[in-house]
Structure formats: structure tokens, C-alpha cells
Amino acid sequence: MTDRVYPCPSSDHCEFEAxxxxxxxxxxxxxxxxxxxxxxxxxxxxxxxxxTGADKDEGNEDDESKVPE
Structure with missing residues (x-):
């Protein structure tokens, strides 16, 4: 079994892996x-x-699947 690697989620192209x-x-x-x-x-x-999904649902305020801000 290989060890899990967690890549940095930054949008600044950070190459850090934990x-x-x-x-x-x-x-x-x-x-x-x-x-x-x-x-x-x-x-x-x-x-x-x-x-991408949130853009499609724009204007649907009752959608509970949206990620809260």
C-alpha cells in the first residue's frame, strides 16, 4: 500500500505536498x-x-447543495 500524499490546494501553483x-x-x-x-x-x-456547478445554478436561492460562503 502506498502512503497518501496531500497536495497543497492553493491556486498559486504551490508544489508543497504533505x-x-x-x-x-x-x-x-x-x-x-x-x-x-x-x-x-x-x-x-x-x-x-x-x-462550475454553482455558475449553472445562479439565481436558485433555494438550492441547498451550494457551498456556503
Missing amino acids: DSAAALVEHVNTEHAGEYRRDDWPDTAAGRAVR
Whole structure:
């Protein structure tokens, strides 16, 4: 079994990779503090999919599947 690697979700093309979620959280909180408030955060496949889906649902205020701001 291979060890899990956690890539940095920053949209600034950060190449940091952690071997634990705790190490990733520490990196994000020290190197990218406040970035999570940006519209393009996180720059991951899941984050981009949510943003793309949110654009399609624009104007539907009753949609509970949207990510809260």
C-alpha cells in the first residue's frame, strides 16, 4: 500500500505536498493564510467542479447543495 500524499490546494501553483492532513493544515495556515476566502479556492478538481456547478445554478436561492460562503 502506498502512503497518501496531500497536495497543497492553493491556486498559486504551490508544489508543497504533505504526508498527513495535519501537516497540510499547518502549511495552509502558515503559507496561505486567508487564501481560502478567494473565489478560486481550493484549486482542486472538486473545488473547480463546485464552482462550475454553482455558475449553472445562479439565481436558485433555494438550492441547498451550494457551498456556503
